[in-house]
Amino acid sequence: NAGVTQTPKFQVLKTGQSMTLQCAQDMNHEYMSWYRQDPGMGLRLIHYSVGAGITDQGEVPNGYNVSRSTTEDFPLRLLSAAPSQTSVYFCASSRTVRETQYFGPGTRLLVL
Amino acid sequence: RKEVEQDPGPFNVPEGATVAFNCTYSNSASQSFFWYRQDCRKEPKLLMSVYSSGNEDGRFTAQLNRASQYISLLIRDSKLSDSATYLCVVNKGGTALIFGKGTTLSVSS
Numbered sequence A: 001n002a003g004v005t006q007t008p009k010f011q012v013l014k015t016g017q018s019m020t021l022q023c024a025q026d027m028n029h030e031y032m033s034w035y036r037q038d039p040g041m042g043l044r045l046i047h048y049s050v051g052a053g054i055t056d057q058g059e060v061p062n063g064y065n066v067s068r069s070t071t072e073d074f075p076l077r078l079l080s081a082a083p084s085q086t087s088v089y090f091c092a093s094s095r096t097v098r099e100t101q102y103f104g105p106g107t108r109l110l111v112l
Numbered sequence B: 001r002k003e004v005e006q007d008p009g010p011f012n013v014p015e016g017a018t019v020a021f022n023c024t025y026s027n028s029a030s031q032s033f034f035w036y037r038q039d040c041r042k043e044p045k046l047l048m049s050v051y052s053s054g055n056e057d058g059r060f061t062a063q064l065n066r067a068s069q070y071i072s073l074l075i076r077d078s079k080l081s082d083s084a085t086y087l088c089v090v091n092k093g094g095t096a097l098i099f100g101k102g103t104t105l106s107v108s109s
Helices: none
Strands: A004-007 A010-013 A019-025 A031-038 A042-051 A054-057 A064-066 A076-078 A087-094 A107-111 B004-006 B011-014 B019-025 B032-038 B045-049 B055-057 B060-065 B070-075 B084-091 B097-099 B103-108
Touching: A004 A087, A010 A019, A019 A031, A019 A087, A042 A064, A042 B097, B004 B084, B011 B019, B019 B084, B019 B103, B032 B060, B032 B070, B045 B055, B045 B060, B070 B084
Parallel strands: A010 A107, B011 B103
Antiparallel strands: A004 A019, A019 A076, A031 A042, A031 A087, A042 A054, A064 A076, A087 A107, B004 B019, B019 B070, B032 B045, B032 B084, B055 B060, B060 B070, B084 B097, B084 B103
């Protein structure tokens, strides 16, 4: 039981490049979410999903897309990276939003 | 008023001390409350849920005051290993969680 896995662990991008951050969970959780964490800002919700085929925006969705074609996977796409997207990205999953969130180890992204 | 507010600290305490963290939330419709712990450069992990009647887990006690929209975390007999950032988390009644910015605790010998 791997829990929540994220790849890559670390990535450097140039401004304007696109990439996909991968997130997968093997706990059959319906609720999955993406957060970014910046110094002094805490964790901010980017997008979330309450089940396969259903996604919605969080607090800071601009510049990011998500999809949920399966229960297990919830990739986050950066369409055109900007230096303001330099951050640590965490994926989390839970049975429902009111229950314990299990976080992945994070992806550290640097946009030059 | 921010949705979830915490005193950022840092709280610097000696081993064995008792320390309390406070958190306030703005949405009176909030339904679920949690304390998470985050070690440096690691992912957050659930410390404990917070129930209306208050709850205890070993050296940790959480309290909820719905009337004042206030949550607290008490740590007794602090250990070096308690050094971390403690995040107050609130489910605002919908499908999203709101995280506070965290309170940093440093326990020294």
